[in-house]
Amino acid sequence: xxxxxxxxxxxxxxxxxxxxxxxxxxxxxxxxxxxxxxxxxxxxxxxxxxxxxxxxxxxxxxxxxxxxxxxxxxxxxxxxxxxxxxxxxxxxxxxxxxxxxxxxxxxxxxxxxxxxxxxxxxxxxxxxxxxxxxxxxxxxxxxxxxxxxxxxxxxxxxxxxxxxxxxxxxxxxxxxxxxxxxxxxxxxxxxxxxxxxxxxxxxxxxxxxxxxxxxxxxxxxxxxxxxxxxxxxxxxxxxxxxxxxxxxxxxxxxxxxxxxxxxxxxxxxxxxxxxxxxxxxxxxxxxxxxxxxxxxxxxxxxxxxxxxxxxxxxxxxxxxxxxxxxxxxxxxxxxxxxxxxxxxxxxxxxxxxxxxxxxxxxxxxxxxxxxxxxxxxxxxxxxxxxxxxxxxxxxxxxxxxxxxxxxxxxxxxxxxxxxxxxxxxxxxxxxxxxxxxxxxxxxxxxxxxxxxxxxxxxxxxxxxxxxxxxxxxxxxxxxxxxxxxxxxxxxxxxxxxxxxxxxxxxxxxxxxxxxxxxxxxxxxx
Numbered sequence: 001x002x003x004x005x006x007x008x009x010x011x012x013x014x015x016x017x018x019x020x021x022x023x024x025x026x027x028x029x030x031x032x033x034x035x036x037x038x039x040x041x042x043x044x045x046x047x048x049x050x051x052x053x054x055x056x057x058x059x060x061x062x063x064x065x066x067x068x069x070x071x072x073x074x075x076x077x078x079x080x081x082x083x084x085x086x087x088x089x090x091x092x093x094x095x096x097x098x099x100x101x102x103x104x105x106x107x108x109x110x111x112x113x114x115x116x117x118x119x120x121x122x123x124x125x126x127x128x129x130x131x132x133x134x135x136x137x138x139x140x141x142x143x144x145x146x147x148x149x150x151x152x153x154x155x156x157x158x159x160x161x162x163x164x165x166x167x168x169x170x171x172x173x174x175x176x177x178x179x180x181x182x183x184x185x186x187x188x189x190x191x192x193x194x195x196x197x198x199x200x201x202x203x204x205x206x207x208x209x210x211x212x213x214x215x216x217x218x219x220x221x222x223x224x225x226x227x228x229x230x231x232x233x234x235x236x237x238x239x240x241x242x243x244x245x246x247x248x249x250x251x252x253x254x255x256x257x258x259x260x261x262x263x264x265x266x267x268x269x270x271x272x273x274x275x276x277x278x279x280x281x282x283x284x285x286x287x288x289x290x291x292x293x294x295x296x297x298x299x300x301x302x303x304x305x306x307x308x309x310x311x312x313x314x315x316x317x318x319x320x321x322x323x324x325x326x327x328x329x330x331x332x333x334x335x336x337x338x339x340x341x342x343x344x345x346x347x348x349x350x351x352x353x354x355x356x357x358x359x360x361x362x363x364x365x366x367x368x369x370x371x372x373x374x375x376x377x378x379x380x381x382x383x384x385x386x387x388x389x390x391x392x393x394x395x396x397x398x399x400x401x402x403x404x405x406x407x408x409x410x411x412x413x414x415x416x417x418x419x420x421x422x423x424x425x426x427x428x429x430x431x432x433x434x435x436x437x438x439x440x441x442x443x444x445x446x447x448x449x450x451x452x453x454x455x456x457x458x459x460x461x462x463x464x465x466x467x468x469x470x471x472x473x474x475x476x477x478x479x480x481x482x483x484x485x486x487x488x489x490x491x492x493x494x495x496x497x498x499x500x501x502x503x504x505x506x507x508x509x510x511x512x513x514x515x516x517x518x519x520x521x522x523x524x525x
Contacts, residue, residue: 039120042127048117049135052142053211055110057275060394061285062105064461065089066153069100071463072488073454075336078359078371080293086333092488092497096519099503104157107146114143116163130203137199138212141220144192148224151185152465154516155499159188178512186228193221197244205250209267210276210393215251218244219272219397222405230412230469231476242409248272251399253427258352260400261392263382270399277391279384287390289332290376290459292357294322296331300359302367315357319375323387335458337372343455344435349428353378353458378459400424400456404449408470411445424452443472447484450477468498 038044069089076090088098117139121132143161150157158177180188196217205213225241228234254260254270266276277284294317301315321329335354343350359371381390395401403424407417416439425433437448450470453462467478467486478498480487489497496518507513507521515521 039124042131045121045124045127045135049138052110052113052117052139055113056142057277057282059106059110060275062101062107063149063396064286064459065101066105066149067461067465068459068463069333070488071467072486073335073339073458073463075334077334077337078296078373079332079334080296080330092494094497094501094519096501096504096515096521099501101153101500102503102505104150104502104506105153107150108160111143111146111160112163114139114146115161118143119163133199133201134203137196137203137214137217139196140192140199141196141212141217144189144196144224145220147185147189147192148220148227151182151189152227152468153500154179154502155182156180156185158513159185161188176510176512179514183232186224186232189224190228193217193224197221207267209271209274212273215248216273216397218248219402222402226405226409227465227469230471235412238409238412242406245402245406245409248402251402253399253403253423255427257349257427258378260395260398261378263392266393271393271395272397272399272402274393274395274398276393277381279382279389279391281391283381283390284379284392284394286333287376287379287381287459288321288329290334291319291321291329291331291380292373292375293330300362302358302360303356318357319355319377319380320383321388323383331373331375335374335376337374339454339458340374342451344429346432346434347428347455348430349455351377353455376459395460400427401462404453404456407449408446411442411449414442417445417449421449421452424456428455443483446470446472446477450486 065086069086070092074090076087085098085100088094089100094100118136121127121136121139124132127135147157147159156179159180160177197214200214200217203214205215222241222245225237225244229237229241250269251272252269254265254268259265260268260270266274266278275284276282297315297317299314303315303318337356340350340354340356353376354374355377356372356374358369358373360367361370379390379392379394381388381392383389403420407420410417410420418437418439421437422433425437439445440448450466453466457463464478467488468476470477472481472483475481475491476498477484477486478489479491479495480489489495496516499516499518501516501519502513504521507515
């Protein structure tokens with residue numbers, strides 16, 4: 001592990017990741033700078049921050065992988081070449097030899113770049129104080145966000161909060177870091193997000209929502225303190241979470257769910273912070289792998305209405321994927337058909353999220369569906385010059401998340417969360433909710449909030465963390481129970497698996513690092 005940290009630190013010193021550009025996310029580097037002649041003007045500092053956001057975008061699929069793939073809503077039916085690395089996640093078979101992700105999810109590279117940025121920018125004197133504080137507010141929040149993912153994934157992890165190599169520490173032994181305890185990591189995350197908000201002060205959030213903002217830090221604080229309250233039992237943090245979420249300004253639900261993600265609606269009022277994609281700049285990693293392969297539509301696939309009647313035309317390429325720009329269109333991953341069926345027919349999120357189709361047996365009429373499948377259409381992107389680009393923005397935080405977190409906090413406090421839940425449902429059902437929410441007590445409310453989050457945040461990296469945080473009685477939903485159908489782990493035999501293992505390469509490179517409790521470690525004698 002520390003070998004990789006030393007590698008990243010050396011690259012931080014060389015500043016090979018710093019772009020010089022005009023557009024916010026036009027990230028092709030024009031020049032490289034050594035450490036001694038960089039940090040000389042505002043443009044260099046601002047461009048380094050752009051580079052940090054570019055790294056954040058590069059990790060989008062990792063955020064999705066960590067936050068959703070273990071959530072029990074993925075299926076291997078009718079899939080082509082599902083990654084062998086991801087199967088242990090989807091099937092809850094993580095071990096040291098199949099850890100799902102490696103090198104602490106790759107997050108120490110960005111963290112060490114952020115450490116360098118913080119140290120350098122705090123020391124410079126040529127920036128206006130408001131600009132300097134805004135940039136540092138972004139940096140502290142970005143670091144908190146990475147460590148929050150690490151905390152929820154591994155529990156305790158090595159805490160690296162200084163640019164050690166830059167400060168003269170080059171001895172490999174001195175650079176080793178043991179895993180800090182979960183409470184210490186949680187405290188570091190809280191400190192960073194609080195520091196971020198202190199630095200932002202009363203400054204308003206920028207209109208470009210692809211850059212971290214004060215509103216994004218308020219959302220992060222709400223999420224962190226809600227996790228602290230419900231996972232670690234720090235109930236006083238519920239009030240802190242509520243205050244942070246209520247301080248978010250200038251946001252509102254859009255009237256139509258699908259519009260939130262539309263390519264031509266970037267920076268819309270619902271989005272608080274999003275990973276930016278644009279035609280000619282970048283596409284969302286892996287989203288094409290949630291659609292279908294046109295080669296797999298082999299003359300036996302129908303849309304539902306024609307499949308049931310045994311008439312109509314076979315599907316060829318209903319979503320116009322064949323003219324894709326760069327990504328291989330093949331269904332490596334997909335959601336369970338049961339998830340699609342769980343939506344009410346009147347729920348507009350259903351068809352804005354999924355396209356359902358059916359493989360049929362043509363030997364009998366009416367045709368019988370032998371395989372029921374869906375393709376993800378929520379982030380389908382746009383067609384430009386006869387090519388499809390998967391370049392919709394990926395929301396990190398949006399208004400619906402704020403409302404449903406407030407619903408969860410209110411419910412945990414013993415209040416009625418109806419106002420928050422109903423706002424989300426009213427949008428989903430275009431104001432014609434057939435079953436308006438009714439307060440039925442804490443446990444029933446918790447399940448209702450969880451169901452709304454499941455339907456609202458497909459492919460937004462929420463489901464696994466929701467299972468771990470949300471509870472029925474005193475037990476998190478992640479554990480199987482007769483009281484709810486969501487659990488994916490047996491508490492008695494698999495309780496330790498809520499945290500992920502590390503691969504052998506980490507502890508072999510750094511003997512101070514121990515395996516995640518519960519997992520076997522084949523250490524040499």
